Amino acid sequence: MRVVSLVPSLTEAVAVTLPGVLAGATDWCSHPADLDVARIGGTKNPRPDRIIALAPDLVLANEEENRAPDLDALRTAGLEVLVTQVRSVPQAFTELDRVLTACGAPGRPRWLDAAEAAWTALPEPEERxxxxxxxxxxxxxxxxxxxxxxxxxxxxxxxxxxxxxxxxxxxxxxxxxxxxxxxxxxxxxxxxxxxxxxxxxxxxxxxxxxxxxxxxxxxxxxxxxxxxxxxxxxxxxxx
Missing domain, CATH: 3.40.50.1980 (Nitrogenase molybdenum iron protein domain)
Structure with a gap:
């Protein structure tokens, strides 16, 4: 599996969970700090030619961070593009499950369980x-x-x-x-x-x-x- 990520959050999630799967990421993908993959431009101005040349099995995108014309150009070139929508904390966990499964994760990573537990255990705020x-x-x-x-x-x-x-x-x-x-x-x-x-x-x-x-x-x-x-x-x- 070869994956290109156009979303810094998803880049980190895939890199931590599935080392070696990422073939490319944006210039803004700063985590993990030792990430060593091809850079394909920004989230709003990626280089489709660079992405296509990497021949990924899957491109990860987000409906807010990435522009529809760029994603359409990748689809036209025959690439599979998975577009996430994350507008709440629960939706983040659902979409992370979907992304990691699509990238070949054999099961739910421990960090994702820990993250969900941290938010589930959050006490009711004492004040607003x-x-x-x-x-x-x-x-x-x-x-x-x-x-x-x-x-x-x-x-x-x-x-x-x-x-x-x-x-x-x-x-x-x-x-x-x-x-x-x-x-x-x-x-x-x-x-x-x-x-x-x-x-x-x-x-x-x-x-x-x-x-x-x-x-x-x-x-x-x-x-x-x-x-x-x-x-x-x-x-x-x-x-």
Whole structure:
């Protein structure tokens, strides 16, 4: 089995579970750190010619991270493309099972059992807080409706204020974000790399939680540590 992954989360999941199966991955596939495979471009701008030349048995993609025209070009070339949809924590486990099975896994890996157990055992939050969750600036974009990251935060007691927005990643002016009156601002380090000097300064007077984007948005082995890592960062953002 030869697999090309266009999704960083799935790249890590396959590499950890099935060493040697991955033939190619995107430039953004940074885990595992020692991943040594052909690079085929970005998630939004992959090189179909490079992917086709690798002659994979399967290409892994995601309906949010990858563009339909790129996937159509691969199918036209005769490649099989498996497209995932992950908009909640339970859906992440279902899709990971599907992906790993399609890649030839003989059974469910231990890390996936550990990840599901970590989320199943999560206690009911002692309090609930509201937040805005920027994912980009220039222009400011935030989590909107029906997102995996939004579900992750909700399970940790943080309800983002744009969950009812008609768009999944709406552009919202900074003044409106401030006026929404959140209890805190959650700033991940990807896709935009928010840092202590580039993000919190835009929200004077509001507690800001700088969190790991990998633990907030990736659905793979990092899911096992995500509840602990994110909860710690969110606790640190109390007033």
């Amino acid at each position: 807080r509201t937040a805005v969750v920027p994912v980009w600036r220039r222009p400011w974009m935030v989590l909107g409706r029906d997102t995996f990251a939004g579900d992750v935060l909700a399970r940790l007691g943080v309800d983002h204020l744009y969950t009812g927005h008609p768009e999944r990643y709406p552009r919202v002016p900074l003044e409106e974000l401030r006026a929404a009156g959140p209890d805190l601002v959650v700033l991940p380090d990807e896709p935009y790399r928010f840092t202590a000097g580039d993000g919190p300064e835009a929200f004077p007077g509001l507690p800001c939680a700088l969190v790991s984007g990998r633990h907030l948005t990736w659905y793979g082995p990092s899911l096992a540590q995500a509840p602990r890592v994110l909860a710690s960062a969110l606790r640190a953002a109390h007033r």
